Amino acid sequence: MKSFLIKRSKIYSNVHDLIEDMAKEIVRLESPDDPGKRSRLWFHEDIIQVLEDNTGTSAIKTIYLMCENEVELDESAFKKMKNLKTLIIEGSHFSKGPKYLPNSLRVVEWEGYPSEYLPYDFHPKKLAIFNLQKSCITSLKLTDSLKKFLNVKILNFDEANCLTEIPDASSLLNLEEFSFENCENLISIHDSVGLLDKLKVLSARGCSKLRRFPPIKLMSLERLDLSFCMNLKSFPEILGKMENITDLVLEKTPIIELPCSFQNLTHLQTLEVRCCGIFKLPSCILTMPKLVKISAWVLEGWQFPLDKVTSTVSSNVECISLAFCELSNDFFPACLTWFVNVKELDLSRNNFTILPECIKECHLLKKLYLDYCQFLQEVRGVPPNLEIFSALWCKSWTSTDMLLHQELHEAGSTMFYLPGSRIPDWFEHRSSRGSISFWFRNKFPAIALCLVPGSMFATSPIYPIVIINGNKCKLDSRNRNEYGGDHYLQVESDHTYIFDLQKIKFKDNLDEALLNNEWNHVEIMYTDANNHSMLIESGIHVFKQKSRIEDIRFTSP
Incomplete structure (x- = not known):
């Protein structure tokens, strides 16, 4: 089903189970001469007949209609269905809405509900799931209706384009999920929405005319979605500590600053900001104990509160991604000292010209990405424990000698991708034939591999293939490598x-390919996704502190 409730709700997974049960029930339905006698109606021809001819009975408990037909609804069609518990309608087009709906209903999903109001005497005390996605309901007619839904747990008005206001929802004491996504004419939300104690999911995604979101004190809230609210300039104030939200995404909103009360999201782990123009990071971010990942993408500017935080303050953030954020050289001295615990830093596609020496202060940094930093000219420092360094298409950076020093790579575990084409002199063995070979005895040696595609090489994923004594040794897909996928580069x-090369894990058949107490021949080849051989110049360096040089040969022993 296409509904919000099935996609996002644990409760709605039960509805999905119910639909499966209905499918099984088909095989033992009563005789088809009178569909009104059945407890469950599944076939759209039968349902349309019941709704148009008003032939329903109290025996009907479930209706599931999914078709694109036009339905001439008899306004009293549901009046006799006093035991109807589940009503699901998707895709059908109704000429008018019902005058009656049974109070016995527990699940209502009516996509494109055709009326602007609900029946005045509809008082469903056991209604738990209410989805009027793409409906014609209006806020004026909704106000009194919400007071009747004391036990509703899931409420959905996605794409209800006649809805201009979310009215007083204080009576919805059991509400757990509330969604009104892509209501393009919604301009107002009642403050009571921000005070629903049991609410776990709240989504106003895509409400393009919404200018204000009420303050929130939602102790049970797990997910808040305000993305694509194109006129929402302020993030809602948070009136008390909220411990259940772990992830927050803001995408394409004009919000430029988070309030100081943002720190009340005490268990927030991930903050993502995308396409939001100028954005100011609040100083409270540094004291949020659980926050470990900050990700921003395509911002006009990323501002830090320089005047409010001392240089001695540092955060627990471990992963920072600030691609496309127009960062300049000023970013580094102002901000890196605050993020001394960072382990992964992505600064791709930014405007700075120098990676300064202060980057060395990030002692825990293991992954650094500078891809497509077109103005980068100089790298003055390298973090001491760096393992992955990627600087693809940094066209202005011409001197990479600091990153090619043998001492930097000698301990192993490094994976560096640098502009320029040369195999360092300290690689003992090299080949330009598209493959490289060596011999070893005893254990598989610890070696580094250097690849240099030629200037005519087309961008492509390549797959290293290791052949030992004529046996192709498959890589273990359970150990995904660090360069982006299942063992491709x-x-x-x-x-x-x-x-x-130790980053690549072999399957168990490695031992079967080895010859005991004899020399083993290894050939490393490179293929594309179609298993075609690739001509790439390559070199091998042996980590002598991890391998016995006398157990390795580059010519046949």
Whole structure:
């Protein structure tokens, strides 16, 4: 089903189970001469007949209609269905709405509900799920109706384009999920929506005319979605500590700043900001104990509160991604000291010209991405424990010698992708034939591999293939490598790639390919996704502190 409730709700997974049960029930339905005698109606021809001819009975408990037909509804069609518990309608087009709906209903999903109001005497005390996606309901007619839904747990008005206001919802004491996504004419939300104690999911995504969101004190809230609210300039104030939200995404809103009360999201772990123009990070971010990941993408500017935080303050954030944020050289001295605990830093596609020496202060940094930083000219420092460094298409950076020093790679575990095409002199063995070979005895040696695609090489994913004594040793897909997928490397022409071959894990058949107490021949080849051989210049360096050099040969022993 297409409904919000099935996609997002644990409760709605039960509805999905119910629909499966209805499918099984088909095989033992009563005789088809009178569909009104059945407890469950599934076939759209039978349902349309009942709704148009008003032949329903109290025996009917479930209706599931999914078709694109036009339905000339008899306004009193549901009046006799006093035991109807589940009503699901998707895709059908009704000429008018019902004058009656049974109070016995527990689940209502009516996509495109055709009336602007609900029946005045509809008082469903046991209604738990109410979905009027794409309905014609209006806020004026909705106000009194909400007071009747004391036990509703899931309420959905997605794409209800006649809805201009979310009225007083204080009577919805058991509401757990409330969604009014893409209501393009919604301009107002009653303050009571921000005070629903049991609410777990709240989504106003895509409400393009909404200018204000009420303050929130939602102790049970797990997910808040305000993305694509194109006129929402302020993030809602948070009136008390909210411990259940762990992830927050803001995408394409004009919000430029988070309030100080943002720190009341005490268990927030991930903050993502995308396409939001100028955005100011609040100083409280540094004291949020659980926040470990900050991700921003395509911002006109990323501002830090320089005047409010001392240099001695640092956060627990471990992963920062600030791609497309127009960062300049000023970013580094102002901000890196606050994020001394960062382990992964993505600064791709930014405007700075220098990676300063202060980057060395990030002692825990293991992954650093500078891809497509077109103005980068100089790298003055390297974090001491860096393992992955990617600087693809940094066209202005011409001197990469600091990143090619043997000492930087000698301990192993490094994976560096750099502009320029040369295999460092400290690689003992090299080949330009598209494959490289060596011999070893005893254990598989610890080696680094350097790849240099030629200037005519087309961008392509390549797959290293390791052949030992004529046996192709498959890589273990359970151990995904660090370069982006199941053991492939996206290579570009005029770049140098250095990585530790030990990062590649073999399946159990490695031992079967080895010869005991004899020399083993290893050939490393490179293929594309179609298993075609790729011509790439390559080199091998042996980590001598991890391998016995006398157990390795580059010519046949």
